[in-house]
Amino acid sequence: MQIDVQTVNIEQKNQTFTHLKKRFGDKKIPSRYQEASYDLQAEENLHYRPTWAPEQELYDPNLSKIRMNDWYDLKDPRQFYYSTYTLNRAKQQETMESNFKTVESLNLIEGMPDPVLAVAQDLLIPLRHANYAANMNNTLVCGYGYGTVFTQPCVYHAMDNLGIAQYLSRLGLMIGDVESLEAAKQDWMDSDAWQPLRRSLEDLMCVRDPVEVFIKQNFVLDGLLYPLVYQRIVDQNLVEQGGSGISILTQFMTNWYLESKRWVDSVIKTMASESAENKAVLEEWIDSAANHFTSVLLPVAGLAVAGNQADELVSEAHDELLQRAKKAGLFK
Amino acid sequence: MDIKKTPKKLNVKEKYRLMTRDLAWEPSYRDEKEIYPYVDYEGIKVHDWSKWEDPFRLTMDAYWKYQAEKERKYYAIIDAHAQNNGHLNVTDARYLTAIKLFLQSISPAEYASHRGFARVGREFAGVGPQVACQMQSIDEIRHAQTQVHAMSNYNKFYNGFKDFANQRDRIWYTSVARSFFDDAMSAGPFEFLIAIGFSFEYVLTNLLFVPFMSGAAYNGDMATCTFGFSAQSDEARHMTLGLECIKFMLEQDPDNIPIVQKWIDKWFWRGCRLLTLVAAMMDYMLPKRVMSWREAWNIYGVENGNALFRDLARYGIKPPMHWDDVEKSIDHTSHQIMLGLYQWKFGTAFHSWTPTASDIEWLKEKYPTTFEKYYLPRWEYAIAQKENGGEYNNFGLPKLCQTCQLPCLFTEPDDPTQLAHRETEYEGEKYHFCSDGCQHVFEQEPEKYVQAWLPMPSLMQEPLKGDLAAWMEWASLEPTASGEYANSEDKANFEKWRKQVSTD
Numbered sequence: 002m003q004i005d006v007q008t009v010n011i012e013q014k015n016q017t018f019t020h021l022k023k024r025f026g027d028k029k030i031p032s033r034y035q036e037a038s039y040d041l042q043a044e045e046n047l048h049y050r051p052t053w054a055p056e057q058e059l060y061d062p063n064l065s066k067i068r069m070n071d072w073y074d075l076k077d078p079r080q081f082y083y084s085t086y087t088l089n090r091a092k093q094q095e096t097m098e099s100n101f102k103t104v105e106s107l108n109l110i111e112g113m114p115d116p117v118l119a120v121a122q123d124l125l126i127p128l129r130h131a132n133y134a135a136n137m138n139n140t141l142v143c144g145y146g147y148g149t150v151f152t153q154p155c156v157y158h159a160m161d162n163l164g165i166a167q168y169l170s171r172l173g174l175m176i177g178d179v180e181s182l183e184a185a186k187q188d189w190m191d192s193d194a195w196q197p198l199r200r201s202l203e204d205l206m207c208v209r210d211p212v213e214v215f216i217k218q219n220f221v222l223d224g225l226l227y228p229l230v231y232q233r234i235v236d237q238n239l240v241e242q243g244g245s246g247i248s249i250l251t252q253f254m255t256n257w258y259l260e261s262k263r264w265v266d267s268v269i270k271t272m273a274s275e276s277a278e279n280k281a282v283l284e285e286w287i288d289s290a291a292n293h294f295t296s297v298l299l300p301v302a303g304l305a306v307a308g309n310q311a312d313e314l315v316s317e318a319h320d321e322l323l324q325r326a327k328k329a330g331l332f333k
Numbered sequence: 334m335d336i337k338k339t340p341k342k343l344n345v346k347e348k349y350r351l352m353t354r355d356l357a358w359e360p361s362y363r364d365e366k367e368i369y370p371y372v373d374y375e376g377i378k379v380h381d382w383s384k385w386e387d388p389f390r391l392t393m394d395a396y397w398k399y400q401a402e403k404e405r406k407y408y409a410i411i412d413a414h415a416q417n418n419g420h421l422n423v424t425d426a427r428y429l430t431a432i433k434l435f436l437q438s439i440s441p442a443e444y445a446s447h448r449g450f451a452r453v454g455r456e457f458a459g460v461g462p463q464v465a466c467q468m469q470s471i472d473e474i475r476h477a478q479t480q481v482h483a484m485s486n487y488n489k490f491y492n493g494f495k496d497f498a499n500q501r502d503r504i505w506y507t508s509v510a511r512s513f514f515d516d517a518m519s520a521g522p523f524e525f526l527i528a529i530g531f532s533f534e535y536v537l538t539n540l541l542f543v544p545f546m547s548g549a550a551y552n553g554d555m556a557t558c559t560f561g562f563s564a565q566s567d568e569a570r571h572m573t574l575g576l577e578c579i580k581f582m583l584e585q586d587p588d589n590i591p592i593v594q595k596w597i598d599k600w601f602w603r604g605c606r607l608l609t610l611v612a613a614m615m616d617y618m619l620p621k622r623v624m625s626w627r628e629a630w631n632i633y634g635v636e637n638g639n640a641l642f643r644d645l646a647r648y649g650i651k652p653p654m655h656w657d658d659v660e661k662s663i664d665h666t667s668h669q670i671m672l673g674l675y676q677w678k679f680g681t682a683f684h685s686w687t688p689t690a691s692d693i694e695w696l697k698e699k700y701p702t703t704f705e706k707y708y709l710p711r712w713e714y715a716i717a718q719k720e721n722g723g724e725y726n727n728f729g730l731p732k733l734c735q736t737c738q739l740p741c742l743f744t745e746p747d748d749p750t751q752l753a754h755r756e757t758e759y760e761g762e763k764y765h766f767c768s769d770g771c772q773h774v775f776e777q778e779p780e781k782y783v784q785a786w787l788p789m790p791s792l793m794q795e796p797l798k799g800d801l802a803a804w805m806e807w808a809s810l811e812p813t814a815s816g817e818y819a820n821s822e823d824k825a826n827f828e829k830w831r832k833q834v835s836t837d
């Protein structure tokens with residue numbers, strides 16, 4: 002017997018899975034993002050309470066002050082599921098790989114003015130420790146947040162932060178070998194400029210409300226840090242001073258910030274529009290953290306630019322962040 | 334520091350250390366206990382987290398690159414499978430029972446494992462295990478998603494796939510896997526790693542994935558066997574993580590040994606009970622069989638297990654407590670489970686059937702000391718009932734084991750004619766168990782297992798109050814997806830479509 006399965010046209014019984022039909026109807030075939038994301042987390046009849054915190058449920062929306070009627074409203078506009086996420090990052094890492102090659106083959110680091118390299122060393126390399134904290138914080142949100150569409154991008158974001166820490170480490174190795182990393186760690190642990198940030202991150206690592214961690218890390222801190230460090234200091238100041246090579250090696254960070262803030266903003270917007278209570282909680286978190294991190298980042302900016310310019314850059318970043326918050330429906 | 338110094342060549346280990354281990358720092362503004370609040374309460378003592386040996390050394394750029402290659406290949410194959418009506422290439426529609434069970438039980442477990450590894454990837458106080466666990470976390474969401482995507486096409490044509498999300502939380506037999514993973518996730522971080530990383534991934538995974546994936550390959554299911562192959566290198570990493578974590582715990586402090594031993598005893602038994610469903614799948618659900626459950630157990634259970642526990646003996650670790658009971662049960666469990674599933678087939682979201690004449694010959698050959706003597710008569714009785722126009726159903730609800738949540742249908746280890754049944758009283762309530770192993774697990778932590786959600790009793794409570802039809806609707810148990818295979822729409826459709834595409 003021969004079978005030629007390709008020729009036959011047979012009628013489908015189900016367009017989609019029932020849980021997707023309930024959410025989206027069955028006029029349209031659901032996307033792979035939808036299939037990969039909605040209702041994957043166990044929802045009811047959880048068997049045992051955590052022995053580590055018996056007052057909690059195994060998946061517990063009440064770990065946060067934020068309340069959602071449906072946590073699956075918090076979708077990722079990038080529609081990242083594992084496959085689209087890895088394919089995107091693989092492409093980006095290919096670009097980064099050729100960027101590293103270019104910088105190496107053209108000896109761009111050796112040709113760079115000393116002050117530029119000093120800024121790269123003092124400002125960028127210690128940041129790999131801050132990325133490690135962001136990795137931990139996003140891992141917490143993924144572990145303890147509620148609903149796959151909210152938690153799934155957080156594991157990607159955690160791994161991205163690890164990737165960024167590793168790109169920074171490679172940059173360090175290029176500019177000053179292992180000693181670069183050692184000096185940066187020394188700075189991170191002891192130098193005055195970094196202590197406020199290190200202290201704030203240690204504080205944030207003690208917070209257990211997954212949404213609060215998400216807001217303070219991904220929206221507030223990153224929303225100040227990336228525009229300040231990568232968009233302004235690296236891509237403008239350092240480039241003007243002959244540091245294009247550095248800018249090439251931090252291209253991933255610049256693009257990643259632009260890409261991921263779409264997701265972060267959309268999550269905040271959805272949470273804020275859910276209720277006045279959510280809005281008040283978000284505003285309180287953002288307001289206090291934005292003021293706090295602005296002052297924390299001032300001495301960090303001071304590593305690259307003179308005092309008054311540091312003030313200016315940091316307050317620009319602060320304004321930009323508040324603009325984003327307003328666009329997301331807050332502080333109105 | 335000398336900027337612009339020519340970098341030395343670093344070896345892989347040193348480079349990886351700098352890229353991950355060196356990122357963390359010792360907190361000085363906050364106490365470690367505030368950052369890692371759950372790392373102590375299980376009693377595992379860790380003196381030096383830096384002694385953790387990285388089980389694999391993958392930086393993120395390499396991870397993205399390798400994984401993206403696999404993803405590209407995987408989706409190309411399942412796209413082609415869907416476009417070409419690849420589902421018609423399976424041996425026959427009986428095979429689908431195996432993958433329905435997989436989607437309803439195992440894919441949700443992959444997801445739970447993703448969340449569990451994210452949690453322990455945050456809770457361990459050392460960056461080595463943190464990063465290794467985070468990588469497993471992201472791999473596990475991959476597995477859940479690739480499986481759902483592979484099954485999505487089968488769902489378009491057959492019953493029993495579409496309600497897997499609801500069924501994960503409500504069906505009686507899915508609660509076997511659900512409660513297993515809930516149990517691990519509600520344990521502390523170290524126990525989670527022994528449960529999932531070591532017992533499940535290292536000791537038992539070959540008994541789960543090899544049967545399913547080779548079953549898929551033998552039975553023409555390209556979609557399932559492709560995700561199996563695609564996950565293989567992930568699994569290899571997970572196994573090395575599982576082994577590293579047990580060695581790490583054992584080497585850190587001798588006081589850890591009895592705790593770890595207790596967990597091995599528990600999770601080995603829990604795992605073997607879960608695998609009885611795989612046993613039934615291997616011996617009964619595959620139209621083309623790969624090997625018997627007994628044969629698989631001999632290779633992946635006995636041979637691998639012996640080697641492993643010989644190796645762990647130098648730490649003072651003994652083989653799992655109920656090993657002998659498992660060994661004695663191997664020639665029985667698949668038959669007992671399948672007879673159970675068959676008699677409760679009105680309440681399963683997959684079809685079952687009585688073995689055919691050639692199935693019976695095969696079962697006799699593979700189980701020469703047990704099948705003909707103990708189980709063939711019961712199958713013959715069921716077959717006779719069917720031939721007389723009746724149906725072999727048991728509308729009485731099975732009594733579920735409080736620990737493993739399987740029906741209490743297993744026999745005494747030393748007497749296959751006696752149903753095993755154990756009881757323990759705890760705080761004035763009686764609890765039932767299928768075995769000494771499950772009773773033992775309960776008695777170690779009764780305050781945990783009394784919380785188990787048992788799907789059968791819930792039928793008798795509010796709001797269903799014994800209304801079987803309402804219960805079936807609530808659990809998405811549609812008659813078209815349940816019951817005897819011979820009468821099923823799946824069979825009729827499959828045969829009709831196959832005829833359409835076949836030429837002599």
Ligand SMILES: [Fe+2]
Pocket residue numbers: 443446472473476
């Ligand atoms: Fe997996």
Ligand SMILES: [Fe+2]
Pocket residue numbers: 606734735736737738739766767768771
């Ligand atoms: Fe049991």
